[in-house]
Amino acid sequence: MASINEEIVQDTVVTVSNLASSVDVESVTEDLDHKLSENGRVDVDLDSPESADNNKTLSKNQQRKLRREEMKLVYRQKRRIKNREARKLQNKMKYEKVVLENTSSESLNDKTDEKEEEEVKIVSRKELVNQQKMEINMKLRKAKNSAPKVCIDLSFDSCMNDRERSQLSDHIQRIYGSNKKSTRPFHVILCNFSHHNPIYDTCIKKHHGFLNYIIDFYEKGVLDVYSNEEIIYLTPDSENVLESLENDRVYILGGLVDLSVKKNQTMEFASAHKIRTACLPILKYMQMDKRTDNKHSFKRILSINQVFDILLKFYETNCWEMALEYGMPKRHGYYLPENDKDIVPNLD
Template sequence: MLSNILFAMEDGKIMVGGEEVEVEIEQQQQQPCPPLSKNAQKKLLKQQRYEVKKAEKKALLKEQKKREGERKRKEWEEKLAGATEEEKQQLIESRKCLRKERMDQRSDEKGKKMQRLTKAKENGQNVVIDLEFDHLMNSIAEYLNTHGMKLNLELILPVSCCFTNALLSYMFEANKLKLLDLWQIMYCYAVNGRCSCPAHLWLTGCQGEMQAQLQRLPGFDKWVIEKENRPYIEAFQDQKERLVYLTADSETTLDILDPKHIYIIGGLVDRNRWKGLTMKKAEDQGIQTAKLPIGTYLKMSSSQVLTVNQVVEILLKYLETGDWKTSFFEVIPQRKRCEGDNDIEQDEDTEGKDDHEIKIRDIELEEESEKKDDQGSKRQCIES
């Protein structure tokens, strides 16, 4: 998908869902696009390979779902074919009742979820996702203009969020900077809704491209989450002494979650590019900092930086269990922890599965293997 977009853009067209969409592109010959560095080329090729594998996995999952539906439909038809008229009516009524029970169950679960989130807004642990990093990057239009193109974004952005994210991904890779991915915010909200002890989530400094993308999400206006355009330092100006910025650069280790404190997570993805940024920001603002007690339970040879959604999920697990060790080992992926069980897991996962399921598993294992190769010895840890 991404490679199609990148190549088609030169001809004034983009590929969206397999269809060509014309866009207004004006080449500025007087400002030729500078060649990508070797590192940027490697990242681009890696991204293209990822998109191909992602598309293949999606197709396999779709085919698997289709086959499962056909199997169930065939079983149902065979069951009806061998039944009397009275038995048919009983089967049909039973199926209707089962469907109604499932719908009622979903409705009940949704209602309970909304109750939990509403209660969390009143007295839940405050967790803030800091989105105040727009000043570190250019908008899409500014970036493309700098590199010799003008793009009519009014035509593109409403077309496809997938395309928007792909274009954003390419732009940020080229600039070696990524703002918090949209899917991470969606995941944070989803996992908070499933949690038996949800937090009171905040999005602060929500402006610019991120705000525009979030507002396009179906149902975003109904999310039970605080959407604050102001920076957290203004939103909580009368509670500054309670603010705690979670950053791996802090010298203070977090022992427990204090219900009175407001924990802030920086909404940056590429933290290697901006090492120490959140720490400096907190120091300049005169607020407390802390880091998760990862080193107490996991031994690492390098950075203890996690993704935003991983940090949120760890905090939620701790709110549920009150146990940091359990929280870390349930959330941090196995590939980022100790090695040794992967071969056993692979044998267990493939046993009794059909070709489609095995292919999907192979793709997932290949993706994990590539991530391990990229990381090398970046993170080697054992349970202490």
């Protein structure tokens, strides 16, 4: 067995020496190194004219061995390039790890500080919102003892359909929103607000937390809660003009959305119960706009939230001109005279 291995080794040595004598291995290696240096790629053209000339002087067995040796050289060069790149990457990772370890403590402290600042901002923002809510609620509760009373009479539910009731609930919600934003809110009251009234279910379903509004809810009617001497029923059909607001009076707004425009409903109710009435001083301070060809309605019938906004602005400024200009819809066709444009509110 040992003799066979020795013979194989001798044959291999003879073959390699023959190959070395016939082929310049150093030139092949230099050529491979040159090709490997270009973009890390290895391109061996075994079918080139030079290799073809060499192959003519070699047997097939020698050609196969030569190809094998050339492929070994290529493999070695590839492995060297691969190892070189791996070492570079490893060194780079080590360097980045050292830098990261040095800066990790500082960055961790910075992130902790930023997180704490964000938490403080969130807490402070929540505290600010809660404080604003508390101030608004306190302002509305204080108005119950010192401000004029504005009561919405919900006894006209039988005169409205579902669509009109839905709009009425929206008007009540807007009234509460305006009262919250005001610097001098009213004491708002709802009468005839009972489970038997369809408007009750409409308000509860449409507006979340409606029963939590800082409003006085009464199931009884207006005349069951207040006396006739306290009440002033606001209606556009009245001949009495409202001049001022008094703290000991209750100003009634008829809770009615009448899309079919049935006149005198609130006036008839007030007259039947001998309640004092009044209307907003629209014609006293404003004029009909007939200067253009625009078709205006010239109506003095307003929704309850529009009447409320006018009353609220007058209560804040004590100026009917500013209140009417603020709350009167432009489409109705009323405007202030030219000499009243620069009116200064009387806050006394």
